[in-house]
Amino acid sequence: MTKRTVVVGFLGTQLDSGQGAGRWEKWRPTLSLVQHEDTVIDRLELIYTLRHVGLALQLQKDIATASPETVVNLVAMDIADPWDFGEMYAALYDWARSYRFDPAHERYWAHITTGTHVAQICMFLMVESRFIPGVLLQTAPPKKQTRGDAGKFTLIDLDLSRYDVLAQRFEQAQTEALDFLKSGIATRNKQFNALIEEIERVAVRSRAPILLTGPTGAGKSHLARRMFELKKSRHQVKGDFVEVNCATLHGDGAASTLFGHKKGAFTGAVTDRAGLLRTAHEGVLFLDEIGELGLDEQAMLLKAVEEKRFLPVGSDREASSDFQLIAGTNRDLRIDVAEGRFRDDLFARINLWSYTLPGLAQRPEDLEPNVEYLLARAVAESGRAVRFNVEAKTRYLKFAQSGEALWSGNFRDLSASVTRLATLADGGRISTSLVDDEIQRLKWLWQRRPSAEDGEAVDLAALLGVEALEEIDLFDRLQLESVVRICRESRTLSDAGRRLFDRSREQRTVVNDADRLRKYLIKFGLSWESLRG
Template sequence: MKKQYVIFHASPDCNDTSESVLFECVKSVIDTCVSGDVAVDIIHILYLQGQKKIADKTAKEMSEQYPEIEIKLDEGPSYKEDIHQDNFWQVYTTFYNFYNAFPFDYQKYDYFLYLPQYKGTINTIAIVHTLNYLRINCKIIQQNITSDNLDKSSFSFSPFDLKFADYLLAIRKMKMESLSNLDFLRFNIQTKNKLYNGIMNKIEKVALNSTSPILLYGEPGVGKTKLAKQIYELKRKAGVLTGNYVEVNCSTLKGEGLISTLFGHTKGAFTGAAGARSGLLKVAHNGLVFLDEVTEIPVSEQAMFLKALEEKRFFPLGADTEVSSNFQIICGTNKDIDSEVAKGNFRYDLLARIGLWRFELPPLRERKDDIPSNIAYELEQYTLKTTRAVKFLPMALKKYLAFALSEDAQWEGNMRSLSASIERMATFSTAGHITIDVVEDEIKELQSFKVNKESRTNDKFPILHSLLGSKIKDIDLFDKFCLEGVLAICKKAMSKSEVGRILFASSRLHKQKTDDTTRLSSYLRSHGITWEQIRKL
């Protein structure tokens, strides 16, 4: 049968100058364990620095009163009462080193850990996070002990479920409550970029002073969804909105599914409609709807949405009676919406309605000065998600930043790419530290993505790639498209003269003397290609 091993962390309250206080603290823990059907065989007292004499006397008195219990003494990690987020890592490292070296023997002992509740709560979080990260198997005794209150009835024996993430969330909440409107808007969006900050300044004014739709556009991963949610939170903080935030990805919905999702439906409106359902526009009454990929709404449904947007009234699918909803709208797209209008894929009148306030969010490669702060942000997000606190070793961070800020890192997926990169490194970290080896492996991974992307790009320029191979990477995208088109004509034509007549049909009409073959040869030669090479394809 295993022995019951209790680890006692003495708090400052239990280390009063009077040794009787520490004795009563330890005695109360033992009594609490016994009352919880835990027969203590060993109690390991971790006293604070400078309290060894008191601890020695306490151990002697405990041995006399509890001769059946083995008493162990050691100086424990130092508690602090003024811990905040900035120096948390120092405290966490202290507890980590202590417990990482502790000689746990699960074959012989069941472990119990006493944690006091007192002012320095962050110490408790550091301990619990350490136990969680090191996968230490023990039960927690949580008590509230002060030198003024040693009544046994104030103690309890229970599981302890405080997570490190809870502390971070509390810190974030307190920070957000004290922020100005602009800082609040930027709280989850880490930026020092002048252009991006200018955009945020405008959005803050629009969010607080206008109820008209906002259109956010930019490449995938630039942060449209996050910004939409933050705009909603700002409006709600300012009392502009009181209702729900609703998010819809329009690319996942078509036909009746889209109509039903946005406008709702009655029972029996279509096959499978077993009951009535409120649409998301109704759910967002006095709130905000974010329509991501708004250009994916079919033209046939765009008129219905425009009417609902203008009148704030609409018919659920299958209904004879209109419903009303006072919702606000933010739309997002990664397409050139003006081009979609020109192609007939998007209604001009709908664009005019949703595009009163249009903001283009720049890609990460155009604001690389934001990468360092976003690395810290993504590490914090990883901790919130996994309760594992991870950070870079200094040289590893220097190496990663050197790559991340270079031209080799294009961040095609923008913040999604950076977030994925940080998560991969955090997952492979050792003892909460991202090492140079982990960074080097990640850089290789990111470079392999670039190679694969170039391979996919080459599929768009098969003739050019077959002629130039890897040299294609040195040609601008504009020239690639032009040159590929010229080469396609060259392949089909029987002679350079025929190619010249096709390519220069307009300009040759205004010239007294034409020399199309010379122009063609000169153009091809400027890119290192000859007519003979083309004929061999």
């Protein structure tokens, strides 16, 4: 069954006008729609403003003369200013939402040649968002205007899924953006890659605050800067990337550094100071270790994030700055909120997009590509060609991915390690002996410093209860004490599992250290949370 053709378009107050017989000599875009012999327009929804009702009625009569089979419905819209985007979009949106479209029996063409540029943009948005389920229609006059020459028309389908080349371009652009955020490192960890994919979408689509959590050295600062550079490449920010470590801000200097101050506001304030929030205007402000901010500064920051306004120290006049906030912390702010160290309203405001970056030890499969990246960077900086011997690289990676490698400093530790290897490599070759020395250096680095707690035994009676402990063999007691001690020394359940199962995990096809450890603890009625508490 052939579908009926329905056109939706605006009255052209200039192009569609004309009086007397002479009007038939000129090209009028809306009239031209029904003058193509091989195209039948079954219905025209002609939108007009109230002050042009006379022209709309005249055009309706002319279309009836040229194409009696075309039904013209006049759609009056009470629009005071056709150049006001909000007013025009709202009117067209309300009409489209109430109109009874019948895609099963009708095809819809949205005419974008007539109307103000604002009206044309609104019509485009209606089709692009599928509120008008059709395609765009563009008409053009003939090269030489002669009576009855309808010119030509073009249909534009905005369904990008039908254009393979465009789809490939969008896919390529997204791949390049992901590669950019990862600094070109071919990471293999599925969870981390999925995390970066979502961050990429948020970075280019949202200006809301973003919270990055994770251990020190996990790459929060680096990722924040890459997100800014990605937005900059898409022309989404005009300003600068401003970074500050909140752990370095203390006393009056904290508010002054962030929000600025007036001359004479306090001792030492000899001149006005703009503050970092104003420096980040139209850019990105990265507040690392945001949990270290005092409660007063937190309150001022909340107002600045929500209202883009704040009061510099010693000033009675508010300043303004339109910035995007990215916050970083290695603390669990939920605990800080519960204990009153962090404002719950600020946490709610910055927690819309929250991402936890895993430590390096939680991404053992990503160690090799990161080593290769860091070695290439060291080579570029030094100008010396350096590479691993095959055996040396195998030995280094085996240790790096084992439970002995704590990587407590995360990428800072790895970067320093690769830099040492590249610097000490004689003849540009990293040998096995050099790797062995570096492994010993790393083991020493991660060795726990003596403390008062080291001589203390684990109190299993407090954990299990005296009666339950009496039912456990000495062998199991000694083993459980060691497991509990390792758990308390480790940052996460997965870290503890990697250390405890550092040999047997290599013989397994499916590795889930955390699950193995969790099941072991459950045998004694224990949990990770109870041990950490």
